[in-house]
Amino acid sequence: MDQASSSEQAVTLRQITVNPVTVADLRAALAAGISDFRKAPLMGLFFGGIYALGGIVVVYALASLNAPYWVIPAAVGFPLLGPFIAVGLYEISRRLETGTPLSWKGVLFEIVESRKREVSWMAFVVLFIFWIWMYQVRLWLALFLGFEAFASVGDFLTTITTTSDGLGFLAVGTVVGAALATVLFSVTVVSIPLLLDRDPDIVTAMITSVQTVLKNPVVMLGWGAFVAVLLVAAMLPLFLGLVVVLPVLGHATWHLYRRAVTVSS
Template sequence: MSNSLPSARNPASSSASIIVRTIGTAQPISWLLRAWHDLMRCGWISVLHGVAIALIGALMLWLAHDRFWFMAGAFSGFLLVGPVLATSLYALSRGLERGDKPGLAKVLETWLNWKHGRVQAWGEAQWRLVQFGVLLALAGTAWVLVSAGLITWLAPVPITSPLVFIEQVVLAREGWLFEIWLALGGALVAPIFASTVITIPLLLDRQVSIGQAIAASWQVIFANPVPMAFWGALIMLLTLLGFATALIGLVLLVPLLGHASWHAYRDLLDVSALPEQEQR
């Protein structure tokens, strides 16, 4: 399966092909295994990403306290914006493929366009990543607003805390509010997942527009519906595991999923015909 996509630099005058590969259902397991290998090679610099995300999550939970919808928004935002925050993990895995030495310099290059001992002006590639992150944040906000509206409208009592949500929605003996809420969440989250599964690694690695990267991500889903559903379930399960361990598990799970997402991108797409992003 393939799709002709123009070069991001000069779409009017040149074109290149993205080839979408089909994979086996169990292939996501191999991404996690290779990710663990990357994590071991990168060491503390990978773990630092997990520490940072865990601390951000802890701060959000502390600020939310018993304000349920703020907490729900923080969790949703984490799931949606997490792939953007993992950008430097993708860069580290890409560097390992190319024989680069992993370290803080690679992280600074990714986020600050650090060259020759100082910060350089951002190029188009960096701004595309920021723009995509904003789109994800808006999507997360929309989901929280829709979810809050549904629960507020149909719940028998005001939902003011996670405990009340569990008692009055999740464990409710009458009505179908929880099932409706889950179905709505699935309907909103599925297209977001389809739009992001390989988008950010592709934007980091090759000269493509946001629209072209999203289109390629959807092609991946259509070509591999069962493996990608399995991959999405693994991401959700591991993320929930990280939260269930009082965020401590995120210290290792965040870098593991970040490195694994790079390997997913490499297995799912052949982008050899596309121009690379300029080496920093």
């Protein structure tokens, strides 16, 4: 059967070494991500397209439900789901790296199989943080703007950018949102590639990911900020930029994981 080779025995924290990460490593990982995208462009566009389509569906669903003021918070929070959606991209990079035959059947099979492993639990972690994001937006809306109804996205933008209450909501929401994004980045940047690659338990994977950020705070958080800026910029043309940006960043994250973590046999 066409599968990527991987360890059948889960690893433990004692087998994992977190390495120093430099700006040069980030550049090399990004270059490798671009290279992987060029080697399998159709696959990359497929997974990026699914992500972009999901964003469009969310926005139009909220608009059709007469809740236009939720469009922007949902759109801003949508990239939080990126790490889990990138699983398919990690599998492509793993296959390219090991020389394993690259086929739609093989990649999709590994994605389906991953639901039987610890990586499936990360979906709950990611979705839980996304739920917290949406809930805290609702909380700050109620505290700063009451239950005021907005007829359109334009009205909502005008209120939060031209009134004192709106600016207060924007400031607090940005700080809290940045904190949530940092938490999510810290627990997923290494954990999801590690879970796909070696299948440790989810706690070991998240601890390793957090340790990687703590050991390299400036470089890793700088990478997180770079990713966030690119994703937000890619969303501006109706999410269409994500079709290319997401696969490149997904492949790059896999190569960053390879540089940041060493797993002994």
